Amino acid sequence: MISAEEQIAASRHLATKSGQGVQRFLIGLAVVLTAVMIVAPLAYIFRRAFADGVGPYWAAITTPDTLHAIWLTVIVTIVVVPVNVAFGIAVAWVVARFRFPGRGLLMTLVEIPFSISPIIAGICYLLLYGRRGILGPFLQEHNITILFALPGIILVTMFVTAPFVAREVLPLMLAKGSEQEEAAVTLGAKGWQVFRYVTLPGIRWALLYGAVLCSARAVGEFGGVSVVSGRTRGQTNTLPLQVEQLFNDLNTGVAAFAAASTLTVIAIIALFAKALLQARAPHN
Amino acid sequence: MAIEIAGLRKSFARNEVLKGIDLEVRDGELIALLGPSGSGKTTLLRIIAGLDWPDYGKLEVDGTDWLAIAARDRRIGFVFQHYALFPHMTVRKNIAFGLTVRPQKTRPDAAAIAARVDELLQFLQIPHLADRLPGQLSGGQRQRVALGRALAIEPRVLLLDEPFGALDAAVRRDLRAWLRSVHDASGSTTIFVTHDQDEAFELADRVVIMGEGKIEQIGTADQIHDHPASPFVARFMGATIELPVTVTAGRASAPGIDAARLERRAFADGPATLFVRPGDLTPIADPAGLWRVKHVSSTGAVLRPVLSGPGGQEITVEVLRRAADTLTPGQTVLLRVEAGTLFPDTLSGRSGHSQPVPEQKPVPVKETQI
Numbered sequence: 157m158i159s160a161e162e163q164i165a166a167s168r169h170l171a172t173k174s175g176q177g178v179q180r181f182l183i184g185l186a187v188v189l190t191a192v193m194i195v196a197p198l199a200y201i202f203r204r205a206f207a208d209g210v211g212p213y214w215a216a217i218t219t220p221d222t223l224h225a226i227w228l229t230v231i232v233t234i235v236v237v238p239v240n241v242a243f244g245i246a247v248a249w250v251v252a253r254f255r256f257p258g259r260g261l262l263m264t265l266v267e268i269p270f271s272i273s274p275i276i277a278g279i280c281y282l283l284l285y286g287r288r289g290i291l292g293p294f295l296q297e298h299n300i301t302i303l304f305a306l307p308g309i310i311l312v313t314m315f316v317t318a319p320f321v322a323r324e325v326l327p328l329m330l331a332k333g334s335e336q337e338e339a340a341v342t343l344g345a346k347g348w349q350v351f352r353y354v355t356l357p358g359i360r361w362a363l364l365y366g367a368v369l370c371s372a373r374a375v376g377e378f379g380g381v382s383v384v385s386g387r388t389r390g391q392t393n394t395l396p397l398q399v400e401q402l403f404n405d406l407n408t409g410v411a412a413f414a415a416a417s418t419l420t421v422i423a424i425i426a427l428f429a430k431a432l433l434q435a436r437a438p439h440n
Numbered sequence: 441m442a443i444e445i446a447g448l449r450k451s452f453a454r455n456e457v458l459k460g461i462d463l464e465v466r467d468g469e470l471i472a473l474l475g476p477s478g479s480g481k482t483t484l485l486r487i488i489a490g491l492d493w494p495d496y497g498k499l500e501v502d503g504t505d506w507l508a509i510a511a512r513d514r515r516i517g518f519v520f521q522h523y524a525l526f527p528h529m530t531v532r533k534n535i536a537f538g539l540t541v542r543p544q545k546t547r548p549d550a551a552a553i554a555a556r557v558d559e560l561l562q563f564l565q566i567p568h569l570a571d572r573l574p575g576q577l578s579g580g581q582r583q584r585v586a587l588g589r590a591l592a593i594e595p596r597v598l599l600l601d602e603p604f605g606a607l608d609a610a611v612r613r614d615l616r617a618w619l620r621s622v623h624d625a626s627g628s629t630t631i632f633v634t635h636d637q638d639e640a641f642e643l644a645d646r647v648v649i650m651g652e653g654k655i656e657q658i659g660t661a662d663q664i665h666d667h668p669a670s671p672f673v674a675r676f677m678g679a680t681i682e683l684p685v686t687v688t689a690g691r692a693s694a695p696g697i698d699a700a701r702l703e704r705r706a707f708a709d710g711p712a713t714l715f716v717r718p719g720d721l722t723p724i725a726d727p728a729g730l731w732r733v734k735h736v737s738s739t740g741a742v743l744r745p746v747l748s749g750p751g752g753q754e755i756t757v758e759v760l761r762r763a764a765d766t767l768t769p770g771q772t773v774l775l776r777v778e779a780g781t782l783f784p785d786t787l788s789g790r791s792g793h794s795q796p797v798p799e800q801k802p803v804p805v806k807e808t809q810i
Contacts, residue, residue, distance in 0.1 A: 346541070
């Protein structure tokens, strides 16, 4: 799919050659496609959610199962994002500052979650930690529950969102080089001081940007989680799973759309945060 | 701080950039590491700083083994070519950095740090820039801040990597004199890297000339100018003309050349190469001369005759127009050598002969297979 921005850019280019007609047509096409494909479905979610007014909407959201799903999603995000921020910084630091055998392989491995379907990731975890999986007997012996519970959901979400921070921070660290850090070292700074006072301020906007993308993905993750969560209402349903189940219940009334609307609001907030950070970053 | 370096070697992957460096720097001395890019001078500086580590060799400062000390404990001031200022900190915070990161026991209190920074800002003549960010400064101002940041920790050794490399000519000259005064006032031992001869000779007590990972010569401007230690130094110092000669009883001679003004050298008889600067050859009109004037260009003060020699060699010399004989194309001349340096061909490798001046380098032709 071509984004609206690209279409507009392309139309500008064409305008220099073939006049205003083409330009107007392409702009019109972009607007119509954006409206039909993006704005209309989102608007429809809210329309359905508020079809019976604010009262039923609020009641649908505050049912125990949906509230639990929201709570679970928040917990997963709160755990996953900091871990992936730490992971992203570590990978970016290692790859940007050191030369070692397997460096290229590491850079490729970090991107793997992007190219693997989340469902496959979920199945991998199932095969690894499941009752008949490789680690299954060991886990049972020690009474450790991973699958169909919070740990499994967190692990899969972590896997799926792993690349977001690293791929924002790494190019910046490569471009900046290590001279500032070396300067700090010659001035007597210890390792953590170099990181705290020199490295971190240099990458903070890229880091936040990566964290926002990571959060948005963690909240919205469906495929992988649906495999490992067990999908028990009020226990292991995250918000996207809850939305799907409500919808499959043929509960075409308010409940599914109300739950979906909360996801949409989170996504829109993330989008604004992203735009804001993008605007800040170049001034740094 | 006296620095003693011996047998220093360093390779990156399979590329040996330092091939055995021996160097002694006296306490309080100002040393220039001069050489073309790729000669290993920056690597040597980074090893002294502790930012790189040698594969072999010794680095001692006042008798202490510095290879056993981490960079942050060496108390050196390092100034990077591109300054490497911290872009999110003001000038004041940049300069204070080395003091504020000290452990509590040795850290001066906030007032003392502020006083030290103020003193440095005055000394660097930039007190009005204290609250600016590096992004708001010119190149020369950034360089002053970088130096101030390095000086704040009262370094025992000051190291500068191409300190003026990124500045325009006028600012360079300005900062050159200023750096000398900074060095004299701080009393530190200073080593700086440059590829600019003027800069090296004007500023340094002694100049270390490096080429391809080795030290070619150490000396003052006059010593290196008059007595280059190797063909590399001779070429680097501007002796771009290389004439094939024969040494007999310590005297050089060649057809068409009068080398009687050269000192006698204690060389074995045999072929040698004479390295001469374009201004140290005088063409003298001589009907029997073996050099022929091909073409003469003039800058007003200086004439630049292009001469072709008996071996087909072509050289461009420089003579003061006021003092020169009239030179016309087609005329034959005798070449008198006023000054130059001889190296026996066992040392220089006669490779110099086939390509006496850079312009005449053979163009490599790519063979295409069909």
